[in-house]
Structures are given as structure tokens and as C-alpha cells.
Amino acid sequence: MIQCHVFVAISLDGYIAREDGQIDWLEQYNALLPKGEDCGYASFYESMDCVVLGRKSFEKVLSFSQWPYSGKPVIVMSRSAKEQMLAQPQGVTFSSKTPAELLTRLEDDGFKNVYVDGGELIQSFLQLNLIQSITMTRIPILLGQGKSVFGKLDSDKKLLLKTSRSWSFGFVQDRYDLP
Numbered sequence: 090m091i092q093c094h095v096f097v098a099i100s101l102d103g104y105i106a107r108e109d110g111q112i113d114w115l116e117q118y119n120a121l122l123p124k125g126e127d128c129g130y131a132s133f134y135e136s137m138d139c140v141v142l143g144r145k146s147f148e149k150v151l152s153f154s155q156w157p158y159s160g161k162p163v164i165v166m167s168r169s170a171k172e173q174m175l176a177q178p179q180g181v182t183f184s185s186k187t188p189a190e191l192l193t194r195l196e197d198d199g200f201k202n203v204y205v206d207g208g209e210l211i212q213s214f215l216q217l218n219l220i221q222s223i224t225m226t227r228i229p230i231l232l233g234q235g236k237s238v239f240g241k242l243d244s245d246k247k248l249l250l251k252t253s254r255s256w257s258f259g260f261v262q263d264r265y266d267l268p
């Protein structure tokens with residue numbers, strides 16, 4: 090069975106980015122991490138077969154000096170954007186399928202573990218019960234407002250805490266499974 094996984098950094102008040110999409114606060118904290126410390130990101134990324142990204146997150150990462158999703162196929166989900174509308178690094182394709190349709194196609198293509206990234210996109214997968222794990226690293230900052238990783242749901246979702254760890258520099262990371 091194909092499985093979808095989330096790995097996000099959030100402010101203490103639950104935001105993944107400022108309202109305008111800026112993640113300067115996260116970049117500032119990341120720049121202060123001890124050399125070689127990535128809070129488990131590289132090992133998580135290695136274990137994924139492909140990345141499914143919200144269109145807004147894709148546009149954001151296009152502004153990075155380095156393409157962060159090297160070596161993996163990236164599928165950008167958009168209901169409106171067409172591939173030719175945006176510059177595309179190698180390995181990037183667009184999809185306007187529903188999340189369930191896309192996962193069926195990816196499963197047929199042999200993918201097992203999917204890294205789902207982008208606030209609105211994560212919310213739509215969660216709403217459809219398509220997420221199997223969430224790793225959430227809390228950064229010790231309050232932003233007051235921004236883009237939330239979680240949104241409205243039609244019903245409660247219960248999660249199982251699998252691991253929890255913290256670092257002396259103030260990050261706290263919890264990994265939850267969704268049964």
C-alpha cells in the first residue's frame with residue numbers, strides 16, 4: 090500500500106510560513122544549528138520515493154539558491170497551473186488529478202512512500218484520510234499569524250505519538266502515525 094508522510098517545521102503557534110509565504114524565521118533558526126544537524130530530515134528524505142508538492146510551495150522553492158528535492162521525482166499539484174506556466178527543474182511534473190487519483194497512479198508506478206509538502210496540500214490529504222505519518226518539529230518562536238499546517242476537518246482525527254525528542258537549541262520534534 091502506498092503511504093503518505095509529512096515532515097514539517099512549525100512555529101510554536103502552529104504556522105509553517107508567514108501569511109505572505111516567507112519562511113525567514115525558519116531559515117534564521119536553521120542557520121544556527123550545529124554543523125551536520127538536520128533533525129532527521131536527510132534520513133526521512135532518503136526513505137521517500139517521491140515528493141508531492143503544493144503549487145505555492147513549489148513556487149517558493151523555485152526561489153531557493155539550490156533545488157531541495159534532488160534525486161526524487163516531484164509532482165506539483167495544482168487545480169489551475171499548467172506545466173508550461175512555470176519554470177521546471179528536471180524531474181518535476183504537474184498534476185491536476187484529485188489526491189486519491191494521483192496516489193492510485195503513483196502506486197501503479199511502483200511508488201510506496203510519498204513525501205507530501207505544503208500547508209493547503211497537507212490539509213486536503215488529511216481531510217481525505219490519506220496521510221499515514223506526521224513529523225512535526227516545533228521551533229521556539231511565536232509568529233502571531235501565518236499559514237497553518239492544519240485546517241478545518243469534517244471529523245476528529247486521532248493520532249498516535251510514536252517518538253518525541255528535543256534538542257538543547259530548543260527544537261522539539263514529535264512523530265505521529267495516523268491509524
Ligand SMILES: NC(=O)c1ccc[n+]([C@@H]2O[C@H](COP(=O)([O-])OP(=O)(O)OC[C@H]3O[C@@H](n4cnc5c(N)ncnc54)[C@H](OP(=O)(O)O)[C@@H]3O)[C@@H](O)[C@H]2O)c1
Nearest residue numbers: 097098105110143144145146166167168169207208209210
Ligand atoms: N515550515 C515548513 O516545514 C514548510 C513546509 C512546506 C511549505 N512551507 C511553506 O508554506 C508555504 C506554502 O504553503 P501553502 O499552504 O500556502 O500552499 P501549498 O499547499 O504549498 O500550495 C497550495 C496550492 O496547491 C494546490 N493544491 C492544494 N491542494 C490541492 C488539491 N487537493 N488538488 C490540487 N491542487 C491542490 C493549489 O494550487 P492552484 O492554486 O495552482 O490550484 C493550491 O493553491 C510556502 O511559503 C512554503 O515555503 C513551509
